[in-house]
Amino acid sequence: MTDRVLELLRTRPDLADLAAFPFDFDISRASHVEAVHLASGASLEPIAGDDTGGTYFLCGGTAVLHASSDGHASLLADSVSEALEILVRLPWWCENVSAELDEEGLLAAVQEGDDEAREQFAPELDTQRDALLAGLGLPDRPLTELHALAESATRRTEPDHLLLNSVELCAYQLEDSYRQPLRDIVLAPGRAALERSRSGDPAVWEEAAADPVLRAGALRAARSDRHDGDLPLLRFLLERENDVRTERFEERWLAAMLVGSYGQDDDVPLLRAATGGQITASAEAVDWARTEETRRPENEFVWIDLAQRQGRVEHARTALIRLLDDTGPDADRLRDLSRALERLGDHAQAARAQFNLLSLQDAPEDRAREASVLARLERRKGDLPAAARALDRARSALDAFPQGRRLGLGRLITEQHLELTLAAAEAGADELARATMTHARPLLAGIAKESAKSLSDLSTRAKWTVARLPSGNASRALPDGTGTPSPGIS
Structure with missing residues (x-):
């Protein structure tokens, strides 16, 4: 159901103009500077913008999140109605408002900001505010209550409203004072x-x-x-x-x-x-x-593990993503993060950590092992071409460490080829399935007999699946609508 106030703004140009100026909630700017999504997977809809490139989003159909153009995001209110109340009655130009002020102090702080606004850019501010409040049917609640609502919303940004860049998967920032350890x-x-x-x-x-x-x-x-x-x-x-x-x-x-x-x-x-x-x-x-x-010192992973056991999955996810964003070229930390994110079921973030971990490996056996793990994560997150590229890297590293074929490393890489063959066939990526199975056959022949035996069921299914694929060079599209490149082709 569309929020009543949002529907009014969309159907009443006069009210939309007042919200846009001077209160900087412009529904004609309902787009963001980059692709973003919520870490929780909840719905996210841009509904307005401000004149600095920031965007207001509707989260889960109700709450309003504001994201700036410089990478900060916080929950503003639990509804569009509350968001407009805050923006109109505690506007951005009132810089001296704080939780320490009582009603009289907040009124004085707003009045001080309003005086400057009238002088600099909004001489008809009082008329504009009254018209917008009346037109939207917003209440005249005490400013202390309104400020408390805004503060409460901001403190509830995490974990359910953590905003991520959809390409790099990094989280938008939130002031530490609003984050509960x-x-x-x-x-x-x-x-x-x-x-x-x-x-x-x-x-x-x-x-x-x-x-x-x-x-x-x-x-x-x-x-x-x-x-x-x-x-x-x-x-x-x-x-x-x-x-x-x-x-x-x-x-x-x-x-x-x-x-x-x-x-x-x-x-x-x-x-x-x-x-x-x-x-x-x-x-x-x-x-x-x-x-x-x-x-046995206590560290972040102790609390993350306990959060998962308590059912606080989004708290655990938020903590892991924040840790990953702050982690530099630290192989041990990246490995811990990759494994923890995989256990949580967030294969996209796990793959991000694993990709960075792989870039730090010098020894060919380490590159082969970590590339195989990356292939598994990319496959599980649904990016089959990326999984194929990771297996390319695993095979190249294995060529530089041939004794690994007869060890557990060879089995691990072979298994990932077979799993990707099956996943590609199921996704309709016939050429990718065939090409991956082509690489899997010599790997199967080169690993130890015990390893090959342990993979016999998986290899039989993969071979029969490829054998049943339609003949010809045509390849069906992947679920995301893209074509199916051969392994190793970006």
């Missing part, structure tokens, strides 16, 4: 559980212990906020970690580290079980805990 977001449930447990409610212990995600949050909250009286709770959580013995050992190790730091003789059997026999005395426990605390 991911650490604080994901620790909030654990901190709350920890505080309730300290209040003496025994039911909270079982609540925290029964939920593995809440248990993880409570342990990490306890690490950052140590209390002498927490030992019984920590001991209880460690007992539960020992009982469940999941494949996730991080929390068991963390619980053991926290319990061990107290150095109690009675805890030695529990610590011995948790650490596989490493702890045999209370003095050892204290030294071990200190060493582990230094060896």
Whole structure:
């Protein structure tokens, strides 16, 4: 459903002209300087522009996001109606408004800005403002309430309204003061559980212990906020970690580290079980805990992992994209980011990190391995020609490291050729499927027998799929409407 105020602006030229000048919300400029999209995948529609090249977008059909031409973006309001209220009653030329001002102070700040605007470019400002407010049917709410709405919207820009450049996939900037640290977001449930447990409610212990995600949050909250009286709770959580013995050992190790730091003789059997026999005395426990605390610092990936486990997928995605934007030629960091983004299911961003990682590889075996990973990511994001180009690079690197054919590296690259063959055939990219299978055959012949056997089902399907393709040179279009280049042709 079209927003009422937006529909009025589109059908009433007189109101649209007033919104455009002097309030700089021009629906005739509903286009942006570059292709953009929301990281969350929600709908994004340009609805107006300003005279500096910035654009107002409708997000998910309701909220209004403003993006500047210099790469900044923030949520302005939860509706077009609220956005126009803010722009008309707290206009851009009022530079002295702030959350610290009361109603009287805000009125004075707006009046000061209005006086300058009347003198410099809008002598009929009062008449224009009254006409636009009346024509759009906007309320006359207190300025403190209106300013609070604007501030609240800006603080909710992330994670759901993170704006990306659609070509480079980099995120638009948001002032740090409006961004809540991911650490604080994901620790909030654990901190709350920890505080309730300290209040003496025994039911909270079982609540925290029964939920593995809440248990993880409570342990990490306890690490950052140590209390002498927490030992019984920590001991209880460690007992539960020992009982469940999941494949996730991080929390068991963390619980053991926290319990061990107290150095109690009675805890030695529990610590011995948790650490596989490493702890045999209370003095050892204290030294071990200190060493582990230094060896296992908390970092961004800890909070990203916890966010995913809590179901905060967009928070995790936002943090990973921001990290990637800020990462230079750091191979280890790029690899971590690529793998984390792939686990999240964001193959486009994972491929961006992987492409940068590949550019840093000097050894041919490393180039071959990382190019194979890039091919997998490009295929999964749906860019089959890019996947073929990545496999070109993998084969070239493998030619410089021939012994890799008989190792796991050869199997890895062969598998990606077979997967791309099937994906290309399914997408109707017949020539790409044939060409990729042509490269796959000698790779299959060159890898170890055990590797070839493990790929037998996949290779059989790929061979039969290519055999069933229509004869002739005509190639169907890819789903995006482009043609199908042969591998290695940009």
